Structures are given as C-alpha cells and as structure tokens.
Amino acid sequence: MHFNRTTTKELVRPTLAGLLLGALAHPVLAQEPVPAPISELTPYEVTYTASMDKGISLNGTATRTLSEKSGGVWLYRTDVDSFIADIDESLILKWENNRVVPLRYRYRLSGFLIKDREQSIDFDWDAGVATGKYRGKSFKLDLEEGALDPLGFQLQLSQDIKAGKREMAYQVIDGGDYDNDRFAVIAEEALTTDRGDVDTLKAEKVRDQSSKRETLMWFAPGQDYLLVRLRQVEPDGSSYELRLNRAKVSSR
Numbered sequence: 001m002h003f004n005r006t007t008t009k010e011l012v013r014p015t016l017a018g019l020l021l022g023a024l025a026h027p028v029l030a031q032e033p034v035p036a037p038i039s040e041l042t043p044y045e046v047t048y049t050a051s052m053d054k055g056i057s058l059n060g061t062a063t064r065t066l067s068e069k070s071g072g073v074w075l076y077r078t079d080v081d082s083f084i085a086d087i088d089e090s091l092i093l094k095w096e097n098n099r100v101v102p103l104r105y106r107y108r109l110s111g112f113l114i115k116d117r118e119q120s121i122d123f124d125w126d127a128g129v130a131t132g133k134y135r136g137k138s139f140k141l142d143l144e145e146g147a148l149d150p151l152g153f154q155l156q157l158s159q160d161i162k163a164g165k166r167e168m169a170y171q172v173i174d175g176g177d178y179d180n181d182r183f184a185v186i187a188e189e190a191l192t193t194d195r196g197d198v199d200t201l202k203a204e205k206v207r208d209q210s211s212k213r214e215t216l217m218w219f220a221p222g223q224d225y226l227l228v229r230l231r232q233v234e235p236d237g238s239s240y241e242l243r244l245n246r247a248k249v250s251s252r
Helices: 152-162
Strands: 009-012 044-053 057-068 073-082 085-096 099-111 117-124 129-134 137-142 167-174 177-193 196-205 214-220 226-233 239-249
Touching: 044 073, 044 226, 085 152, 099 152, 137 177, 152 167, 152 177, 152 196, 152 214, 152 226, 177 226, 196 226
Parallel strands: none
Antiparallel strands: 044 057, 044 239, 057 073, 073 085, 085 099, 099 117, 117 129, 129 137, 167 177, 177 196, 196 214, 214 226, 226 239
C-alpha cells in the first residue's frame, strides 16, 4: 500500500515520487508537548475495499496484517488483489523505543494494464548500509539515523499520531535513494461508514503548492489509530482509495 510514489514512484502509493519539501498548506492541530511513554505494538489484521479509477473504475480488496514473530521481530504485510493490479508488500522489522527499525523490505507489483515492478531493500544496521534492487538495478546507501522503508514509515506514522505528534518527517529509502516525506494532521473529522460514524484524525502528505498530487489519510483513535480511509489523487486526475471493511485487533 504505497503512498504514491509510483505507486509512489508510479502507480499506487498508498499503496503504496518522494515527498516534496514545502511550507504546510494547512494549519495543524496543537502538538502534544509531553514525550510519549514507551509503547508496544498491537497485532492486527484489517481488510479494505480498494477502488482505482484510471479512466475505468476497478475495485478490489487489500489486506494488511501486523504479526509478532520470535525474538522481538515483527512482520508487516500488505496484499492488494484487484483486476488492474496485484501488490505484495512486506517488511520484517523490530520495534525499539517507539521506532520502526526496518530489516528486510520486499515489494512486487504485477498487473494487467501496467508494467510489473519489484523492489527490495536489506538493512544492515551493524555495517550502517542498506542494499537493494529497484527496477533491476542494484543500489547501496549509507544508513541515516531513523531511516525507513516505503511500508515501515506507514506504521511509524500511525504510531506517531497515536503518541500525540501532529507534524512528522521521515527519511524513506525508495527507488535507490532517500525521500524526505512529511505529514501533518490537519483536522478532526467524523467519517460515515457502514458501521456508523467514526471519529478520525485526518492527515495529509505535505507537498509543495505546485504539486497536483494529493494524499489524504484518516486514522481512528477509537480503533487503535488504524487507517480507516486513504484517498490519493494523481496529477492526471486518476484516483486510488481504500476504505476499512473489517478489522481484527488482538489484545495483549
């Protein structure tokens, strides 16, 4: 579920090109000044209805899971199944001091009307380097403190909003280089769903004012800050949207 950089760098980024620098286009809610206590992740499995409009309206489903493995390692995974595209995206990570520490990222996009795409990133924190492949070309980067991958930053975003942050910036490795991704919570908003109204915090991906791409996300405090809706509009007017269909959050 790339937040368009194709995806983001080209098709669907929720999921799934880098976030541009610029002044915030909207006022943000007041930031919580008190540091958040160390928190734990909560395993979950959620299913979304996914709709894509690229001249033809096409619907599908997206499933996202967060599960704990042995040794403090977690698996974060997204699977999108639709007529136009299938996406398999996964991350093996550690959760340390309220931070996602990515270890191994994999992304594969295949579709009927688009070119197949793959990306892999392996994080060697001891050596301080990240290696991977993007569009068949290998790359190697020095790891910056707090570096994230295209999927892990989405988990970090929800956890940071849960912790009370209202402006966030991440260094995300994508396409063989770093993107500076910035987000802001811009409103409290009630969403009307099949299950009734849901109180949410509405966030946006901050871009410069000349950008014609828009990404909006809605997180539900009453559902452990799960993403309940995502809408992305591309410069050509095509759009991608996710809406929460079913959620199973484990108790710890």
